[in-house]
Amino acid sequence: MKTAIITGGSRGLGKNMALALADKGTDLIITYQSRQAEAEETVRRATEKGRKAAALQLNVSDNKTFPAFAEEVKEVLKDFGRTGFDILVNNAGMGINTPFTETTEEQFDLLMNTHFKGTFFLTQKLLPLMNDNGRIMNISTGLTRFSMPGYSAYASMKGAVEVLTRYLAKELGHRGISAVSFAPGAIETDFGGGHVRDNNEINARIASITALGRVGLPDDIGGAVAALLSDECRWINGQRIEASGGMLL
Secondary structure (H helix, E strand, O other), X not given: XXXXXXXXXXXXXXXXXXXXXXXXXXXXXXXXXXXXHHHHHHHHHHHHOOOOEEEEEOOOOOHHHHHHHHHHHHHHHHHHOOOOEEEEEEOOXXXXXXXXXXXXXXXXXXXXXXXXXXXXXXXXXXXXXXXXXXXXXXXOOHHHOOOXXXXXXXXXXXXXXXXXXXXXXXXXXXXXXXXEEEEEOOEOOXXXXXXXXXXXXXXXXXXXXXXXXXXXXXXXXXXXXXXXXXXXXXXXXXXXXXXXXXXXX
């Protein structure tokens, strides 16, 4: 039986990933920043599937909280009857759409601390608890391959995450730990204010530049993540995998 830690697993894509992994028999530790009720709902749905599940509060932009979080993870693993976990999905994040010329240092720092520094040091802090032959998945974005105005800072942090992923694969291989970056395209969620989901003009424009002719749905992502984290895909390592329906091919 495997255990996965998924940051930002209370809603959106993280929730979909968590429940897809639960369907495949994986126990869950999810994190949330402020939406405890939604996190508890995800836990409830996972337990209804017969899985062990727990939700822990975490602000991934504040690395000073990571040691205490790691201790909480230890306690949950004890409750699960485990000493280690098998899968880490660094998913938690937020988006800021601001033109390059108007991006502030505060916005830049928030994006860096959340997406890159948080991913770097949370992974480092949790590694002693990860079982050998574990899996790391860092969530990136289609915006590292194609460029859309307003996302220069956000996409730059995700580009750094993709480079980090290759280094994790290289430096952790001696433990049998593999790492991949997974890049969703535009998906109908509340991410970034829900523009892709709620703005018909934006939705139609994205569908027009996507080979499959529509915007992505959360169910397009959760199943793909669960498949990539299965044993059948263990030999995929150090790679960037995009799930965008063929945007801007």
